Amino acid sequence: xxxxxxxxxxxxxxxxxxxxxxxxxxxxxxxxxxxxxxxxxxxxxxxxxxxxxxxxxxxxxxxxxxxxxxxxxxxxxxxxxxxxxxxxxxxxxxxxxxxxxxxxxxxxxxxxxxxxxxxxxxxxxxxxxxxxxxxxxxxxxxxxxxxxxxxxxxxxxxxxxxxxxxxxxxxxxxxxxxxxxxxxxxxxxxxxxxxxxxxxxxxxxxxxxxxxxxxxxxxxxxxxxxxxxxxxxxxxxxxxxxxxxxxxxxxxxxxxxxxxxxxxxxxxxxxxxxxxxxxxxxxxxxxxxxxxxxxxxxxxxxxxxxxxxxxxxxxxxxxxxxxxxxxxxxxxxxxxxx
Ligand code: FO1
Numbered sequence: 001x002x003x004x005x006x007x008x009x010x011x012x013x014x015x016x017x018x019x020x021x022x023x024x025x026x027x028x029x030x031x032x033x034x035x036x037x038x039x040x041x042x043x044x045x046x047x048x049x050x051x052x053x054x055x056x057x058x059x060x061x062x063x064x065x066x067x068x069x070x071x072x073x074x075x076x077x078x079x080x081x082x083x084x085x086x087x088x089x090x091x092x093x094x095x096x097x098x099x100x101x102x103x104x105x106x107x108x109x110x111x112x113x114x115x116x117x118x119x120x121x122x123x124x125x126x127x128x129x130x131x132x133x134x135x136x137x138x139x140x141x142x143x144x145x146x147x148x149x150x151x152x153x154x155x156x157x158x159x160x161x162x163x164x165x166x167x168x169x170x171x172x173x174x175x176x177x178x179x180x181x182x183x184x185x186x187x188x189x190x191x192x193x194x195x196x197x198x199x200x201x202x203x204x205x206x207x208x209x210x211x212x213x214x215x216x217x218x219x220x221x222x223x224x225x226x227x228x229x230x231x232x233x234x235x236x237x238x239x240x241x242x243x244x245x246x247x248x249x250x251x252x253x254x255x256x257x258x259x260x261x262x263x264x265x266x267x268x269x270x271x272x273x274x275x276x277x278x279x280x281x282x283x284x285x286x287x288x289x290x291x292x293x294x295x296x297x298x299x300x301x302x303x304x305x306x307x308x309x310x311x312x313x314x315x316x317x318x319x320x321x322x323x324x325x326x327x328x329x330x331x332x333x334x335x336x337x338x
Pocket of ligand 1: 017044053055059073074098099102244
């Protein structure tokens, strides 16, 4: 049975692909109709054979429309790869595996972009065609803002070349999020939000890239409450797509001098965005790290992070319960807002 809505306010979820696929559908249900806007990272986007591919946006939309290949963590369920094989037969590199059904999304998106529509409009159209009307899904930026990766040996490469092409297994010196204007709809949603959630996504190349966009960190700092969710869960070693994400997160956090743990992620946010996060949700298996999280100035809240519905209920409750106590923290955030 669906739980009753627990907040009367509006919430914005900032997210990457897998973290958004995990939390967005359940959080939309937990908050109730019309309460959630999902702002999705575009730093992972790439041009592939002339087509615009937006992995995180597609992963979130496929998840919300029940089409995500959950085991793989990206692309469409029951996918085929005939075009990839044909490209390989023509001597084209096949490191980036676009499936045949997924290809249709990239064809339509690219056609609409070339016709002059913004990415925000294109995402709205794709969501509409997939019957996703709630939550609202918007890209963090309308113009391409690709993240670059500086490898430990000094070479510079695109995010997907490192993440997929090198399996996120090559050491990194730094991630370089692109600067650029945040999309108007994304900024407007954050400005109207009572609470902003930093989802269980990569803190560097998903959340960090969104907050690096012009005006975004300042807009988030003005929200009544900011809740961050740890993507890092101790105990059981991850497998499959989650293990690939965890490898990338470990490498990118290490490049910023932080460890891949709930306390490491809290410390990363505290150092990169001082005073921004009020409440930090971490897995119950990491309860022993709660004191370290509290030492950063954030209020630790325990949840079952790997269970989408349980996590969503905890996040929804955290978004509604202590807005008044969070408001004095706006003084702290003046460091960010100027
Ligand atoms: N991830 C992979 O590990 N291998 C792939 O070949 C791959 C192809 C791909 C195509 C379309 C798409 O939307 C996503 C795709 N992903 C692939 C996932 C993507 O690289 C990552 O999940 C994110 O960018 C990291 O959040």
